[in-house]
Amino acid sequence: xxxxxxxxxxxxxxxxxxxxxxxxxNWEKLQDEYECFFMVADWHAHMSEYERPQDLRRxxxxxxxxxxxxxxxxxxxxxxxxxxIQEHAQLYLLFxxxxxxxxxxxxxxxxxxxxxxxxxxxxxxxxxxYPVLQAADIVIYKAHAVPVGAxxxxxxxxxxxxxxxFEHIYKKKVFxxxxxxxxxxxxxxxxxxRKMSKSYQNFIALSDSKxxxxxxxxxxxxxxxxxxxxxxxxxxxxxxxxxYKIFKPEMEKEVHHWCTKAEIGCIExxxxxxxxxxGVLEPIREKRAQFTRHRSTVDDILTQGAEKARGVCVETLxxxxxxxxxx
Ligand code: TRP
Ligand code: SF4
Numbered sequence: 001x002x003x004x005x006x007x008x009x010x011x012x013x014x015x016x017x018x019x020x021x022x023x024x025x026n027w028e029k030l031q032d033e034y035e036c037f038f039m040v041a042d043w044h045a046h047m048s049e050y051e052r053p054q055d056l057r058r059x060x061x062x063x064x065x066x067x068x069x070x071x072x073x074x075x076x077x078x079x080x081x082x083x084x085i086q087e088h089a090q091l092y093l094l095f096x097x098x099x100x101x102x103x104x105x106x107x108x109x110x111x112x113x114x115x116x117x118x119x120x121x122x123x124x125x126x127x128x129x130y131p132v133l134q135a136a137d138i139v140i141y142k143a144h145a146v147p148v149g150a151x152x153x154x155x156x157x158x159x160x161x162x163x164x165x166f167e168h169i170y171k172k173k174v175f176x177x178x179x180x181x182x183x184x185x186x187x188x189x190x191x192x193x194r195k196m197s198k199s200y201q202n203f204i205a206l207s208d209s210k211x212x213x214x215x216x217x218x219x220x221x222x223x224x225x226x227x228x229x230x231x232x233x234x235x236x237x238x239x240x241x242x243x244y245k246i247f248k249p250e251m252e253k254e255v256h257h258w259c260t261k262a263e264i265g266c267i268e269x270x271x272x273x274x275x276x277x278x279g280v281l282e283p284i285r286e287k288r289a290q291f292t293r294h295r296s297t298v299d300d301i302l303t304q305g306a307e308k309a310r311g312v313c314v315e316t317l318x319x320x321x322x323x324x325x326x327x
Contacts, residue, residue, distance in 0.1 A: 001032050002033065002238055003034055003035070003039065003144040003145060004033065004034065004035045004036075004037070004067075004141055004142060004143045004144055004145070005030060005034035005036045005143055005144065005145040005146065005147065005181075006036075006038075006039065006137065006138050006141050006143040006145075006146060007023075007027065007036075007037075007038055007039070007083065007146055007147045007148060008035040008038065008039040008040065008041040008044070008137060009023070009040060009041060009063060010040075010041045010042075010044050010045040010134055011040050011041070011042055011056060011059035011060040011062075011259070012045050012048070012059060012198065013055075013059060013198035014059070014061075014062060014066075014205040014206070014207055015063055015066040015197075015205065015206050015207075016196060016203035016204055016205045016206060017188055017204045017277070018188045018203060019066075019107075019131070019198040019201065019206070020070060020206060020280075021185060021186055021246055022149060022186075023147070023149070023185075024066075024067065024070040024071070024072070024187045025070075025172030026147055026181075026183050027067075027072060027147065027186065028071040028072060029071065029270045030074060030145075030147060031050070031072070031076040032076070032179070033076050034144070034145060034208065036076065036077035037077070037078045037080070037101065037309060038067065038072060038077055038078070038079050038080075039079075039080055039082050039137065039142050039145070039309075040060050040063055040064060040080070040081045040082060040320070041082045041083070041134075041137070042056060042081055042083045042244075043082050043083050043084050043088070043089075043133060044082070044130060044133060044134070045059075045123070046083075047122075047126050047127045047130055048117070048120055048127065048261045049120075049277055050124075050126075051120065051121070055114060058187045059293070059300065060081060062207070062306045063302070064079060064081075064302065065179070065288055065290065065292060065299055066113060066206050066207070066284075067079060068209060068287065068291055068298070068301070069206070069284045069285075069287035069288040069291060070206070070284055074301045074305065075302070076308050076317075078305045078308045079301055079302065079305045080191055080302060080305035080306045080308075080309045081302055081305075081306065083305040084302070084310075085306060085309050085310055085313055087140060087310065087313035087314060087316075087317050088136050088137055088218065088313065089133075089136075089312070090134035090317055091140045091313075091316070091317060091320065092129070092132055092133045092135075092136040092140065094133055094320065094324060095132050095139075095166070096129060096132050098162065098165055098166060098169060099132050099162055099165070100114070101128075103158060103161065103162075104128050104129065104131065104132070104158075104320060105128070107131055107154060107155075107158060108154050108155050109130075109131075109151070110127075110130070110131075113127075119199075121299070124136075127233050128158045130155075130157050131154075131155045131158045131159070132158075132162065132230045133222075134159065134164045135155075135159035135163070136153050136260070138156075138159055138178050139159065139162075139163060139168050139175050139178070139316075140269065140313045140316050141174050141177070141309075141312055141313070141316070142174075142176055142312075142316065143178050144176050144179065145178065145179055145180075145181050146176060146178050146179070146180055146181065147180070147181040147182075147183065147326050148181075148182070149182075149185070152184065153180055156178065156180050159178055160178065161176055162179055170324055174319060174320070174321055174323065180207075186208070186242075187240070187248045188242075188246065188294065188304065189239050190203055191204070191216050191219050191221070191239075192219075193221045193239050204216050204217075206275065206281065206284055206288070207285075207288060208281070209277050209318070210282075211275055213257060213277050213278050213281065214274045214278075216272050217240075217270050217271075217274035217277060218267070218271075218274070220239055220240050220243075220270060220273075221239055222238045222240055222266045222269075222270075223235070223237050223240070223259075223266075224237075224292075226266065227263040229262065230262050231262060231265075232260050232261065232262045233259040233260060233262065233266070235256050236254065236259065236261075238259070240266070240269055240270055240273055241255060241256070241259065243273055243277070244276070245271075247276050247277060247280055248276045249275075255269065260295055
């Protein structure tokens with residue numbers, strides 16, 4: 001029996017190269033090792049986007065199309081949309097009842113987001129409960145493993161704490177303790193050397209055209225000390241070079257040599273990188289075009305995913321309701 005795994009993404013924007021190397025490549029591999037559930041966390045997205053939710057539907061579908069185009073396989077994994085499974089909300093409510101306010105108020109991601117996100121009003125009851133819903137997402141599948149980035153570790157720790165409290169109160173162990181799968185993923189910076197982010201518009205999207213990739217690659221920040229082509233460059237400080245390391249490691253030595261010996265200009269170096277990135281993106285683009293033409297296939301995949309997911313959730317809830325004293 002394979003162990004069960006769940007992960008999710010919030011549909012707040014188009015997926016980009018950072019998602020590809022940071023999550024999707026990894027998820028694709030995990031499909032063979034685990035019984036996988038991958039979810040578009042649209043309720044979680046709504047917690048921050050509730051005032052401007054008009055893109056949510058589009059991003060939800062778009063993200064799933066990207067998942068499918070990057071190798072997530074509905075024959076192997078259950079792909080679904082969080083809000084299609086009402087049962088998550090029910091377990092979330094039950095968990096809310098036992099979660100002390102202080103745990104949520106002290107959650108580092110909560111404090112940080114309230115401080116840093118100024119474009120939205122996050123002083124809501126729902127947003128405080130973000131990690132409780134996440135705990136329900138995981139526990140309702142009795143998931144053992146949760147592949148996430150380091151930024152989600154606090155939420156996973158909270159999941160385990162809620163679970164421990166649950167077991168302490170109801171004197172029974174019914175859920176496995178979920179563990180993070182933290183894979184070493186390369187950190188990709190945006191084309192302006194800042195953190196890749198939707199608000200900076202500094203990413204290369206999986207859906208970008210060949211021309212857009214060429215243009216954005218051309219805008220990438222390089223070694224600032226290299227002014228003339230005859231100046232030797234410093235690949236170590238160059239973001240273009242770090243993209244080579246990730247997307248074409250076989251060329252690392254060669255590019256290093258060209259750069260430090262001033263045998264190549266930055267413009268040419270970036271053109272070559274654009275070709276490499278386009279080589280990576282082309283098969284994804286082709287699949288994406290197919291799925292976009294056959295949207296009903298994607299809807300069918302999500303309907304079937306929801307059915308499978310719901311089957312598991314209904315069982316967990318039956319067991320849970322009884323255990324906590326509901327008739
Ligand atoms: N909070 C996660 C993020 O922003 C998304 C998410 C929601 C999730 N529910 C989850 C991740 C359950 C893992 C497991 O990335
Ligand atoms: Fe960066 Fe390439 Fe220019 Fe060197 S030649 S600084 S690696 S873009």
